Amino acid sequence: MCQKDSEVNVVDVQTRILARNDNTAAHNREHFLERDIFALNVMGSPGSGKTAVLEATARAFGDSRKLAALAGDLATDNDAARLRRAGLRARAIETGQACHLDAEMVHHELHHFDLAGVDYFFIENVGNLVCPAVYDLGQSANVVVLSVTEGEDKPLKYPTMFARADLVLLTKTDLLPHLPLVNVPAILDALARVMPDPRLIPISPLGGEGIIDWLDWLRMRRNAMLTTSEVFA
Amino acid sequence: MHEYSIIQSLVESVAAAVANREATVHRVDVAIGELAGVDCGLLATAFEVFRDGTLCEHAALTIDRIPARWECPRCGGDVACGGFLRCTLCDAPARLAAGDEIVLQRIELEVA
Numbered sequence: 012m013c014q015k016d017s018e019v020n021v022v023d024v025q026t027r028i029l030a031r032n033d034n035t036a037a038h039n040r041e042h043f044l045e046r047d048i049f050a051l052n053v054m055g056s057p058g059s060g061k062t063a064v065l066e067a068t069a070r071a072f073g074d075s076r077k078l079a080a081l082a083g084d085l086a087t088d089n090d091a092a093r094l095r096r097a098g099l100r101a102r103a104i105e106t107g108q109a110c111h112l113d114a115e116m117v118h119h120e121l122h123h124f125d126l127a128g129v130d131y132f133f134i135e136n137v138g139n140l141v142c143p144a145v146y147d148l149g150q151s152a153n154v155v156v157l158s159v160t161e162g163e164d165k166p167l168k169y170p171t172m173f174a175r176a177d178l179v180l181l182t183k184t185d186l187l188p189h190l191p192l193v194n195v196p197a198i199l200d201a202l203a204r205v206m207p208d209p210r211l212i213p214i215s216p217l218g219g220e221g222i223i224d225w226l227d228w229l230r231m232r233r234n235a236m237l238t239t240s241e242v243f244a
Numbered sequence: 245m246h247e248y249s250i251i252q253s254l255v256e257s258v259a260a261a262v263a264n265r266e267a268t269v270h271r272v273d274v275a276i277g278e279l280a281g282v283d284c285g286l287l288a289t290a291f292e293v294f295r296d297g298t299l300c301e302h303a304a305l306t307i308d309r310i311p312a313r314w315e316c317p318r319c320g321g322d323v324a325c326g327g328f329l330r331c332t333l334c335d336a337p338a339r340l341a342a343g344d345e346i347v348l349q350r351i352e353l354e355v356a
Contacts, residue, residue, distance in 0.1 A: 017354050017355060017356050018354065018355050019270070019352065019353070019354045019355075020352070020353055020354075020355060021350055021351070021352050022261055022262075022350060022351050022352075022353065023349070023350045024257070024261045024348045024349060024350055024351060025347060025348070025349060025350075026257055026260075026261075026347065026348050027346060027347055027348075028250055028253050028254050028257055028274065028346045028347065028348050029250070029253055029346055030253075030257070031253065031256065032253070109249070110245060110246060111246055113249070141246075141281060142245075142246040142281070144281045145246055145250075145280065145281040145282065145346070146246075170279060171279050171280065171281035172281075174279055174340065203328045203329065203330075204326060204327065204328060204329065205329070206329065207314070207329040207330070207337035207338045207339065207340075208337035
């Protein structure tokens with residue numbers, strides 16, 4: 012009687028586990044770039060002021076038809092409704108129990124968007140300083156919204172999120188007169204230890220502080236994107 | 245708890261590597277960077293839960309934790325973690341040279 016021998020093999024794979032997400036993100040990025048749309052992944056804790064920043068952006072921008080947004084939350088389309096009232100084209104992604112958006116969710120929603128004339132596409136991620144940093148969505152920049160009430164050492168506690176940020180918006184600065192213990196230079200110090208090229212704009216969506224600097228940053232980064240894509244065209 | 249969705253992707257990656265071979269997977273080796281945003285303990289727990297009924301059912305998971313390493317993009321010198329992430333010689337912002345890996349390194353399988 013013959014017995015079939017089995018063979019133990021070690022297969023060297025060396026592949027990114029999230030390769031499928033990365034491929035979809037690359038597809039999303041192509042979709043944005045071929046339409047000259049600057050896409051941003053806007054991340055931050057729940058209640059840090061992500062939606063308020065986008066509302067203030069629409070109010071200050073002038074032509075809000077150039078702005079579009081996806082708002083990710085576990086439940087409700089409240090944020091998307093707020094953004095639509097502020098003048099943005101906006102849709103909600105209700106993730107159920109998922110703590111982050113992934114590239115496939117964004118790709119699915121892009122099919123429902125009329126992107127004609129849009130220059131800036133904000134992807135407001137689920138409020139969370141951990142999981143959203145892991146998933147590429149196809150954005151051109153990462154923006155972290157950090158409110159002054161969250162504590163100066165937040166960047167040190169969540170280094171992965173801040174290490175990947177291109178810009179940090181320090182929100183609710185109108186509260187600073189009532190928060191004598193909050194030390195803004197200490198936030199900058201913490202940032203510089205986890206974010207190689209720390210850029211922080213203090214911003215008050217209510218009071219208006221920093222909105223012009225934020226809009227300038229958006230325009231500068233979009234222009235840089237357009238110049239780069241022309242070079243490679 | 246994105247570790248569960250990472251394990252789901254890991255099982256798909258293992259299936260792709262096994263391809264159509266009739267095989268039992270004995271071991272799955274992954275590399276997880278210190279700054280990858282993945283908790284290794286939660287990842288191991290998620291693997292225990294999710295491997296049932298998959299081709300990883302009888303596989304052990306080994307996790308190679310890769311420390312973060314920053315370097316200067318100009319001179320290539322190391323930039324220490326914990327301090328300001330700029331090269332003290334070139335004043336250039338540091339770049340992450342290692343520590344963001346979420347990688348399936350290798351699998352050990354027994355082919356019938």
